[in-house]
Amino acid sequence: MYDYLIVGSGLFGAVFACEAKRAGKSTLVLERRNHVGGNVYCEEREGINIHKYGAHIFHTSDEDVWAYVNQFVAFNNFINSPMANYQGHLYNLPFNMNTFRELWDIVTPAQAKAIIDEQRQIIMGEPRNLEEQAISLVGTDIYTKLIKGYTEKQWGHSCTELPAFIIKRLPVRYTFDNNYFNDRYQGIPVGGYNRLIEALLDGIEVRTGVDFLKDRAAYQTMAKKIVYTGSIDEYFGYKLGQLEYRGLRFDTERLEEENHQGVAVVNYTEREIPYTRIIEHKHFEFGKQPITYITREYPINWHPGEEAYYPVNNESNQKLFQKYAALATQETKTIFGGRLAEYKYYDMDDVIKNALKCKRMDFNRINGVVSLLRSW
Numbered sequence: 239m240y241d242y243l244i245v246g247s248g249l250f251g252a253v254f255a256c257e258a259k260r261a262g263k264s265t266l267v268l269e270r271r272n273h274v275g276g277n278v279y280c281e282e283r284e285g286i287n288i289h290k291y292g293a294h295i296f297h298t299s300d301e302d303v304w305a306y307v308n309q310f311v312a313f314n315n316f317i318n319s320p321m322a323n324y325q326g327h328l329y330n331l332p333f334n335m336n337t338f339r340e341l342w343d344i345v346t347p348a349q350a351k352a353i354i355d356e357q358r359q360i361i362m363g364e365p366r367n368l369e370e371q372a373i374s375l376v377g378t379d380i381y382t383k384l385i386k387g388y389t390e391k392q393w394g395h396s397c398t399e400l401p402a403f404i405i406k407r408l409p410v411r412y413t414f415d416n417n418y419f420n421d422r423y424q425g426i427p428v429g430g431y432n433r434l435i436e437a438l439l440d441g442i443e444v445r446t447g448v449d450f451l452k453d454r455a456a457y458q459t460m461a462k463k464i465v466y467t468g469s470i471d472e473y474f475g476y477k478l479g480q481l482e483y484r485g486l487r488f489d490t491e492r493l494e495e496e497n498h499q500g501v502a503v504v505n506y507t508e509r510e511i512p513y514t515r516i517i518e519h520k521h522f523e524f525g526k527q528p529i530t531y532i533t534r535e536y537p538i539n540w541h542p543g544e545e546a547y548y549p550v551n552n553e554s555n556q557k558l559f560q561k562y563a564a565l566a567t568q569e570t571k572t573i574f575g576g577r578l579a580e581y582k583y584y585d586m587d588d589v590i591k592n593a594l595k596c597k598r599m600d601f602n603r604i605n606g607v608v609s610l611l612r613s614w
């Protein structure tokens with residue numbers, strides 16, 4: 239009998255497993271895919287780590303999380319400074335003085351502010367959705383060119399039907415600063431993300447290619463406690479209905495050139511281009527190879543059985559999630575944690591933070607959805 243059976247070897251599962259082992263608990267990790275690491279997994283080709291399930295850039299302001307991950311792997315000094323391509327013109331991201339200068343040929347922050355202040359006047363009162371939030375942050379020009387098309391293709395919903403918080407992730411600055419994140423710490427694990435996952439799972443029994451849900455009764459008898467990191471609605475056989483996720487399709491290409499786009503990430507912000515971004519993987523680790531690999535990222539409608547990427551945290555899905563969360567509290571043997579089990583648009587550092595909180599709370603006494611636990 240194991241102390242813990244951990245379903246899923248992504249960041250939540252791997253951190254939980256590592257901490258359980260450190261606490262002297264016996265642990266078995268089951269992974270449905272044929273590799274560990276969840277969506278941070280990378281595939282090495284010709285010395286370049288391909289971010290197989292989409293680009294991951296680690297960033298955090300949390301000292302404890304930063305110290306934690308640095309125990310396992312060093313991080314390089316990559317800073318994400320993506321570009322936006324709108325109808326063939328390039329603009330800096332996030333929205334900052336460089337973007338404003340490119341759009342309006344202005345010189346000072348006061349000039350940029352005057353333009354944005356005038357454009358944002360059409361929104362009165364508290365923004366009720368992503369469109370209103372975006373216009374009230376950056377005005378109509380930026381909304382139209384750099385936000386509307388990108389957001390609607392990414393999420394498959396009109397900006398008026400999406401929650402405002404999604405756009406609040408992006409900084410708006412009146413300085414010439416192209417760092418996409420405001421966090422104090424940022425980087426990519428030296429040697430790639432697989433190093434981090436391998437170090438977390440070092441010495442832990444892992445079985446890949448195993449689907450817990452297909453034989454759950456048998457697996458449940460194998461451990462005192464289950465840590466489930468898959469989709470919460472799938473766990474309950476979709477019995478209250480399906481939660482909505484956004485899917486992704488990746489189209490990766492090898493190019494006979496050293497440097498294709500000069501930066502790791504270029505967003506394509508117009509609606510007419512079907513992909514949201516092109517990633518050139520070598521730039522995450524400052525690769526000097528004579529060839530390069532790029533990946534076009536296409537958002538797609540998700541169907542059960544496919545990889546779920548983004549939870550669509552709008553009102554109706556949140557209501558359904560709350561019902562599943564109530565069912566989860568009745569599963570006294572099971573902890574539900576991570577992006578899919580908590581149905582949350584999480585960044586990596588928050589996933590790690592929550593897995594570490596489980597440890598501080600004494601894992602044995604908790605069950606239900608991690609982020610909803612009362613004592614937090």
Ligand code: UDP
Pocket residue numbers: 322331384385386388389392404405407408505507
């Ligand atoms: N976004 C946008 N234009 C961009 C980049 C982002 O409108 O060029 C908006 C969009 O609504 C997106 C949100 O900002 O869903 C968050 O973007 P982020 O880059 O954080 O998304 P992720 O990297 O998690 O896919």
